[in-house]
Every structure is written in C-alpha cells, then in structure tokens.
Amino acid sequence: MGGFFGVVTKENCAASLFYGTDYHSHLGTVRGGLALWDGQEFHRSIHDISNSPFRTRFETDYERFGKLNAHSGIGVISDLDDQPLLFLSHHGTYALVTVGIIKNIGEIVKDLLGRHQGQFSAMQSGSVTQTEVVGTLINSQDTIEDGLRHVQEIIQGSCSILLLKEGDVLYAARDKHGRTPIVVGRGKDCFCAATESCALPNLGFETLRDLGPGEVAKITATGMETVVEPSGTASLCAFLYVYYGYPASSYQGHNVEQVRYRCGEQLAKANPVEADIVAGIPDSGVAHALGFAHASGIRYGRPFVKYTPTWPRSFMPTSQAERSMIAEMKLIPIPSIIQGQRIVFCDDSIVRGTQLRNQASRMRDLKASEVHIRIACPPLLYPCNFIGFSRSRNVMDLVTRRVIRDLEGDQAPVHLYRDPDGDRYKAMVERIRDFLRIDSLAFQRIEDLKKAIGLKGVCTYCWTGEDSAMPGSCSHGCTSCGQTCPSRIHE
DSSP states (O other): OOEEEEEEESSOOHHHHHHHHHTTGGGOSSEEEEEEEOSSOEEEEEEEOSSSOHHHHHHHHHHHHHTTTOSEEEEEEESSSOOOEEEEETTEEEEEEEEEEETTHHHHHHHHHHTTOOOOOOOTTSOOOHHHHHHHHHHTSSSHHHHHHHHHHHOSEEEEEEEEETTTEEEEEOOTTOOSOOEEEEETTEEEEESOGGGSGGGTOEEEEEOOTTOEEEEETTEEEEEEOOOSOOOEETHIIIIISOTTOEETTEEHHHHHHHHHHHHHHHSOOOOSEEEEOTTTTHHHHHHHHHHHOOOBOOSEEEOOTTSOOTTSSSOHHHHHHHHHHHEEEOHHHHTTOEEEEEESOOSSOHHHHHHHHHHHHTTOSEEEEEESSOOOOSOOSSSOSSSOOOGGGSHHHHHHHHHHOTTOOGGGGOOTTSHHHHHHHHHHHHHHTOSEEEEOOHHHHHHHHOOSOEEOHHHHSOOTTSTTOOSSSOTTOOTTOTTOOOO
16 A cells, blocks of 8 residues: 655654654555755655665664755655655656555556657556656646646546645645545644654644545645645545554544454454454454454453564565465464463454464464454455555455355356355355364454444445445446446445
8 A cells, every 4th residue: 555754844854754654664565765855955765665664774864864954855655666756847846755556557658658748767567657657647737736636637546645845845635535544734833744643643743634535735834725625525445444554543533443443343243152262363453352352241362472563564475475474473372372262363354364274273273172253344355446455466366256266167246245144145254264264254244344434435345346436336347337237236
C-alpha cells in the first residue's frame, strides 16, 4: 500500500519529517524517501528499506537534513517505486509522492505520448512509474489545483497525493473515492498531512480533520484552505481497519483498535465455541482476540509471542519459502500454555493460508487438544484493485480461489461463494478448514464487519467483488450489472 507524511513549519522540520514518515513504516517494505525545501533548493534521499528499517537507513540523512534548517518536507513509505520525484515545470519546482494504484496507467501513458504531452523514464520492464505519470498530468494543466483535480478525473483505481512546492507550500489531495485516508494535523506554528493519524500526537500535532474524498488542501505554516471541494461519499478501504492500519490510528473518527475489538465481539456472538484459551496471532489478531474473549467469557492467553517487530510483514515477500520462513521465525511458541488446551485463534484474514496451516501444525505438535480459528473478515475472493495490500497480483494466491477451482474448475461462479448461508460457501470453508487441519473455522459476515466499523462508506471489494463507489459494478463477467442482475447477491 504505502503511506506518506508532509509538514510545513516556521521552525526546522527535519525531526518532524523523519519521525512522522517513520510512523508509516508498517504500510510498506520496499522504498523510503524524503524531500525537503530549504528556501533555495530541494534536497532528496531515497533508500531501499526491504532489508533494513526506515530509521536505520535514513539516520545519516536525518543528521544531514537537520543542518539545513528547512521549514517544509514530505516523506513516503512506498511499495511501488522510488519516491519522492522532483519536477521542474511551469508551476515551478516541486516534490511529489503518491499512494494507491492507477489501474489505467497504460492507457493514460499511451494517450499522453500520442498527443506529444510528455516523456517518461522507462524502467527495464518498459513500464513507467505512477508518480511520474501523476506529475505529467499535473503539468498538463494551467495550475497545480487544476492539475490535481485533473488527475482524479481521469484515473481508474485510486491515488492520494502530497505535493511540496517551492516556497514552503504543501498540497494534500485525497483520492476521489476516499479509499485511503489523509488527516491534517495542527501544531504550534506548523501543520502536517499524513496517511496515519498515529503519527501526530507524539510530534506535538492535534488532529484538525480528515480530508474528504477528492478534496485538495493547500497547507502552509499558518493554516490550510480547501482549494478543491470534496467530491462525494468516501469508500474507505475496510481492510485498513481489519489489518493494515495501525491500532493507534483513527479514520474518519473511528479508531482501528476499537474496531478490531468489536470485530472479535461479533465473531464470538456469531460463531461460539467451547474452549480454554482465546489467543490472537501477533500482532494484528490480538485486538480481535481480546474482543472475542470478552464476549465469550473464555480467558485470553498468549501461546505465541512475537520476538521482534523488525521482521518484514510475512505476506509481502514474493517468495513462498521466504514468507514461510519469516512467519516461523518471528513467532515463538510457549509449550506449557499450549499443551492439552482447546485454543481459539483469532486472526485478521486468510490470504494464502500457508502460514496459518504451519502455525496450526506447530500447535498440534505441541499437544494442543483442539485448534479453532476465527477470522475477523469475510473470505478474500478478489485481489484489491485500489490500494494493493499485497504485492502478489495472482488471483490463485488466494486460498479461496484455489479451493473454488478445485471444487468447480476454472470457470466456477466465484460470486456465488459470497453467501455465508449458501451451500457453496459452506463447502469452501470446509475445504479450507481441512487444508488448515484444524477442528473448526469461521469467518466474519460482511454485515457484522460493517457494524463493527460503524461507517456507511467503506470499500469491501476484496470480499464482494463490487465497488461501493461505483454502484452497479461487479467482477463476475456482467458488463452492466445492476439490481436486475440474476447473479447478484445483496447483503
């Protein structure tokens, strides 16, 4: 996915920028980048963070940037390309970062080249970077504000933007359907914009407000103004609450930790089980497990503990062997808590299923009498089209799709596996349970997840295949899906 942080202040911004960006490290594992304006020129640094944390890789840069006495800067944790990029255009000089996925980037590039409106630095694969395309689109318009509006008008997918212009002026632009958050913070003689609100309090910022979908804010050290009005109702990614977001963050007034706790409560009410211990897969399953334990009356325990947060997120590496190794290494079992116990494990989701299967096998080896798994969201049936919570784009990486293929072949009606009361859904869950080699398995219902989140406008595409921001859309081969579509399932 990725995340960003920008700050404008009357004082030296280096510390706020460094630590504010670092507070987004949980959102990406590939590239980190910083850019600062010192009053005369931009200074930039980009590093590979796949094998070393952001703070470690940028410590030397932090010391160097601290001597510049710069008053504005932007930073990014990226799972895409090298960022920030610097542009010299008729708008002046500016630094740019983006978060999201532009699905029609190929068509946009072809159109721009066909009209002789840009040239791009091609990578070895022949592709171009998303941020460079966004900058080219901005530069095609008369003003920065018009350029940012233009980006949102023509892209498909999502794209949130931070643009730092010479003169200590920061533009924050939320994607047109509000799939990713942007929060604006206010401090003493300073303002900031961030993906995650957890970056604000320890740096002396209070939350001013969230930007609306498609809104563009112009931010200086003395204040902010809306230069492009919000365009409609947000369709915020629900998976941010389930897994990706940091527990201390809030989106549109709803805290991640509290949502996860309510998810666990809903799971316990809808899928009760007799057990001795409720546990969460560290770290993202912990809050779900606490909610489950509270609602069920089953005591909470920690049969696995996480050794270090410095291991990369195990679903991100492309190698299955590497994912499995990371999952095994970072979680250490406590045999005395596991032996002879009936254990309910809560987790945020099942993507590939391999890690959960390995953990279940470890619990069996350590003499757990029963192993039950409760998942805080519905089965993932469709790869994300909008923010990209995994680097894998192969639909068969999803355990659900492999099971459905085994049950009905390559042309199986995937959309019919969404109904939790349907026979196909029950057969899929049973097959996954057998694959995991556990005693029982249950997933959250979509209506219970929405209730736990408490927002009307959330994106649930990865579970339903329907884009809530585009009513009538579907992913099951129907070109004009709507209320009359015979294969549509309504929640």
